[in-house]
Amino acid sequence: MSVLTSVLGAQSLGIPREGEVNAAVRSRVHNGEGNLSDLSDSNKELDRRLVVQAQAGNKKAFELLVVKYQRKLLRLVNRFVHDASEAEDVTQEAFIKAYRALKSFRNESAFYTWLYRIAVNTAKNHLVSRGHHFTTHTVAASEEAENFEDAPTLKDMNTPEALLMSRQLAETVNSSMSELPEELRTAIHLREIEGMSYDEIANIMNCPIGTVRSRIFRAREAIATKLRPQLDVSSDRRW
């Protein structure tokens, strides 16, 4: 909290410049205070509940998990499989394997951690079947694949159309954010980028949790209204 207020300034809780926010987030993560959305306890708990539902036979619950993690997993698989089409196939296979093995998942670790390992193994098996050989270095690198600094970035492997689509989406989201009223922009920023809970946001913004919930929802809906036409187009394409 003290890092955040020092970066943002005591008086203003408006959105800082992007560099300042990123530095604040990195600092918190480095100091072990990070609470990025994907790793938060509430996120793990939500995943756990969805897994329980899926294990009980609710396929829609598993579909929600697929929708939630498909891009992240694809990004991970892309670090092994550079061809975009093959990477999608491998990612799809990883999800199917996860579903087949779901009954043996005991919810003792985070669902994404378990999914991550399945995806890495699936990608490796794919490469082996294509005649690649793994060295010790490769194995070690693969274990840190997602955060491996020297690994090729996604943009190096994407097609020009995919890169253009990514940029357009980013521009749409950023321009929508800048048009939001300050309280909505602050709320969604603190939630999505800072990974704060509603309770923490309510403390910072000095408002009830219900208000936080409403602001985040309205911000999302305002951005989604402008984003949907682009997403409808992208869903018809195969990168």
Add this chain to the structure above:
Amino acid sequence: MNIEQLSAWMDGELNRDLEEKILTNWLVDDSSAEVWNTYHVIGEVLREPDITIVDLSSRVMKAIELENIECSAVPVVDKMHSVYGSWKFWGIAASLLISLTGVGFLLSPPNPETKSLMLAQENSTPPVSHANIDLPQSSAYYVFLHHEVSPMSGFQTVDYPIAQ
């Protein structure tokens, strides 16, 4: 469907009793999947602008349907219970087996070899009962079996002299 509830649930900030309602609504309202996807895209683009937009969920779920993969949770049994449970199970099974075997022997007529053994037994040992009770054939065979499988026991009776 209440999309604001969906937004809160996505952040893990919704009451659990509403969660089941959301998932139930999902089964009849596919538009919720689109909202879920769009909201996640917003968050991911804000955190990582280079994200690749892709929709694999429909392909994955279709593949699962085609393969007819069923997922049923296996109850988690703690180790101690499983050990105790298995001992109990096998104990009961063994008892039943022995009982059924015994009943089977009782009900089935003895083969000639066994019968000859019985006769030999009868000739070499004292009478089973001082009261000269004429045991039915099945009981006699049970006595024989008892002699055979219980080396420590002798089927004896004790005469208690009656005080005059």
